[in-house]
Amino acid sequence: MVGEETANLERDSSGRRAGAYYEHYAHDADIGVRGIGDSLESAFAQAAVALTAVVCAPEKVTPAQSVQVVCDAPNRELLLVDWLNTVVFEMATRCMLFSRFDIAIRRNALSAVLWGESTDRSKHQPVVEVKGATYTDLRVQRDDQGRWVAQCIVDV
Amino acid sequence: MDLGQLTQIGDYAWRIDAHGAMRVPVVLYGDRDLISAMDDKVFKQAVNVTTLPGIVEACYTMPDAHWGYGFPIGGVAAFDVDRGGVVSAGGVGFDISCGVRTLHTGLSRSQIESVKSELADALYRDIPVGVGSTGRIELDDDGMDAMLTGGAQWAVAQGYGRDADLHRIEEHGCMQDADPAAVSRRAKQRQRREMGTLGSGNHYLEIQEVVEIFDVETAKVFGLAVGDVVISIHCGSRGLGHQIGTEFLRDMVTSAEHFGIDLPDPELACAPIQSSLGQRYLAAMRCGINCALANRQIIMHLTQRVFGRLFTDAELPLLYDVSHNTCKVERHRLNGRDTALYVHRKGATRAFGPGHPDLPEAFSAVGQPVLIGGSMGTASYVLAGNSGGAELSFSSACHGAGRGMSRHQARRRWSGRQVTDDLAKQHIVVRSPSMRGVAEEAPGAYKDVHAVVDATHNAGLARKIAKLRPLVCIKG
Numbered sequence: 001m002v003g004e005e006t007a008n009l010e011r012d013s014s015g016r017r018a019g020a021y022y023e024h025y026a027h028d029a030d031i032g033v034r035g036i037g038d039s040l041e042s043a044f045a046q047a048a049v050a051l052t053a054v055v056c057a058p059e060k061v062t063p064a065q066s067v068q069v070v071c072d073a074p075n076r077e078l079l080l081v082d083w084l085n086t087v088v089f090e091m092a093t094r095c096m097l098f099s100r101f102d103i104a105i106r107r108n109a110l111s112a113v114l115w116g117e118s119t120d121r122s123k124h125q126p127v128v129e130v131k132g133a134t135y136t137d138l139r140v141q142r143d144d145q146g147r148w149v150a151q152c153i154v155d156v
Numbered sequence: 157m158d159l160g161q162l163t164q165i166g167d168y169a170w171r172i173d174a175h176g177a178m179r180v181p182v183v184l185y186g187d188r189d190l191i192s193a194m195d196d197k198v199f200k201q202a203v204n205v206t207t208l209p210g211i212v213e214a215c216y217t218m219p220d221a222h223w224g225y226g227f228p229i230g231g232v233a234a235f236d237v238d239r240g241g242v243v244s245a246g247g248v249g250f251d252i253s254c255g256v257r258t259l260h261t262g263l264s265r266s267q268i269e270s271v272k273s274e275l276a277d278a279l280y281r282d283i284p285v286g287v288g289s290t291g292r293i294e295l296d297d298d299g300m301d302a303m304l305t306g307g308a309q310w311a312v313a314q315g316y317g318r319d320a321d322l323h324r325i326e327e328h329g330c331m332q333d334a335d336p337a338a339v340s341r342r343a344k345q346r347q348r349r350e351m352g353t354l355g356s357g358n359h360y361l362e363i364q365e366v367v368e369i370f371d372v373e374t375a376k377v378f379g380l381a382v383g384d385v386v387i388s389i390h391c392g393s394r395g396l397g398h399q400i401g402t403e404f405l406r407d408m409v410t411s412a413e414h415f416g417i418d419l420p421d422p423e424l425a426c427a428p429i430q431s432s433l434g435q436r437y438l439a440a441m442r443c444g445i446n447c448a449l450a451n452r453q454i455i456m457h458l459t460q461r462v463f464g465r466l467f468t469d470a471e472l473p474l475l476y477d478v479s480h481n482t483c484k485v486e487r488h489r490l491n492g493r494d495t496a497l498y499v500h501r502k503g504a505t506r507a508f509g510p511g512h513p514d515l516p517e518a519f520s521a522v523g524q525p526v527l528i529g530g531s532m533g534t535a536s537y538v539l540a541g542n543s544g545g546a547e548l549s550f551s552s553a554c555h556g557a558g559r560g561m562s563r564h565q566a567r568r569r570w571s572g573r574q575v576t577d578d579l580a581k582q583h584i585v586v587r588s589p590s591m592r593g594v595a596e597e598a599p600g601a602y603k604d605v606h607a608v609v610d611a612t613h614n615a616g617l618a619r620k621i622a623k624l625r626p627l628v629c630i631k632g
């Protein structure tokens with residue numbers, strides 16, 4: 001499954017896909033989430049959209065309410081896991097789903113505003129809870145086209 | 157898995173001899189077909205486990221073993237404090253004390269058949285299931301701490317069930333040495349509204365019919381006969397367990413260097429048992445066990461209420477409750493000496509044999525009921541622990557069928573509607589908030605539970621007692 005932001009789908013002069021987007025990839029019993037973007041922030045934001053997409057279609061989630069979060073970690077990889085686990089925590093404790101993520105990252109410290117709404121089972125048709133983000137297949141790095149890729153497996 | 161890498165040491169046992177950094181060998185249980193079909197990553201993960209400090213005897217894998225985070229699912233490993241042994245959050249898993257509880261109904265299939273749909277609707281309505289579901293119990297700080305130290309005993313004291321139930325639960329319903337102070341505020345917050353909820357994914361509540369008995373005498377002791385209807389509940393410690401697992405895994409990953417532990421895989425993160433971090437994890441993990449025991453006790457009570465409305469005489473006593481994601485201190489023979497070991501079972505069921513002092517009197521002569529969950533369309537099994545199990549695998553057996561394909565693959569192959577219709581043709585009623593979830597849990601996405609159970613039986617890990625076929629499945 002490949003999910004993409006509806007905007008910025010045109011390709012640039014080198015033929016690469018422009019803009020930020022997310023992907024899922026198969027991994028044994030669970031599922032991989034991957035965010036790709038021109039900045040670390042957009043890759044992290046798309047990884048979180050991919051997390052939501054494990055639960056339901058992100059386009060069904062109206063970004064009506066906001067929640068502010070912060071997290072920090074010793075390195076970028078652990079920061080991604082902490083970030084996704086922070087989103088999991090907010091989803092679980094607030095019974096909310098999120099579809100937009102405004103992120104700032106400074107020296108492995110992240111602050112973000114999560115935008116979403118209360119889980120509505122008839123509207124969102126959620127499939128499965130995410131137990132947590134894991135260290136498996138954990139990567140935060142630039143690809144050969146210079147874009148940031150942030151990925152890991154999530155336990156469902 | 158390439159059998160050429162293994163030494164066959166029995167009809168159903170294979171060994172990876174210790175080499176390189178391995179401190180002990182790996183012993184894999186299964187028949188030739190199961191081992192051949194097993195993911196190569198099980199080989200690598202089991203080998204990784206044997207490199208951890210203080211491991212004793214061997215890392216054992218059950219016939220349903222498959223890839224897991226760090227430890228393989230279906231993996232068993234025991235650690236000795238006196239040899240610098242460790243406790244591993246990855247060796248327990250995110251869903252601490254996930255397990256199966258089976259109840260008698262005292263009813264027969266013919267009594268259930270005419271009200272099957274009505275029962276399915278009532279159970280689906282009364283038992284919170286799926287994403288975003290919340291229980292009717294909201295715990296304050298004191299209530300949370302009491303639940304985390306009391307487990308199912310706390311639940312019974314709150315009016316969910318009877319004292320007699322507690323004799324039919326591992327640890328008599330309450331894991332000792334649980335310390336709520338070791339559990340973070342965030343973990344407690346995550347659990348506050350989740351008591352008595354089934355969850356999602358592979359969790360379920362099933363009404364099942366006993367369709368075959370393999371050992372009449374033991375089945376009689378367990379109270380099972382062909383045609384009986386039972387109920388099985390599969391779920392765990394919900395958000396609390398997940399949060400404890402997440403937080404301690406991170407702490408153990410970042411502390412590994414400090415402890416001088418070389419982790420071949422970050423998900424194997426662990427800490428010395430005697431370290432402050434190791435002790436805090438054990439205290440928190442035991443709270444997770446109590447949370448799971450309380451959760452299954454509450455769901456059992458909700459189930460009893462539903463049945464009580466339709467069958468006024470139905471009592472639904474408990475057969476047994478097992479956990480298959482734990483680390484417990486148990487006494488085992490090690491080099492001829494009785495030794496306390498920290499036994500990790502991840503996707504493996506404790507299977508104490510006859511005469512074990514921790515068994516309730518009712519099962520002392522025949523061994524512990526070992527409850528094995530299958531998929532929606534196949535079968536579940538009741539097994540019993542064997543006397544020889546202690547030497548084979550620290551008294552451990554399989555826990556289920558194990559996934560044969562990813563959720564992603566399952567979703568591409570089946571639709572939820574198609575799965576539901578196929579099961580309806582087999583007279584199995586499914587209720588679930590998510591058709592996509594049903595597709596991901598399609599019976600075809602799982603391995604052959606019959607082969608897994610046969611191999612478990614033939615390897616001597618536990619013996620087959622009864623086969624259960626689903627009639628109604630409430631799926632998370």
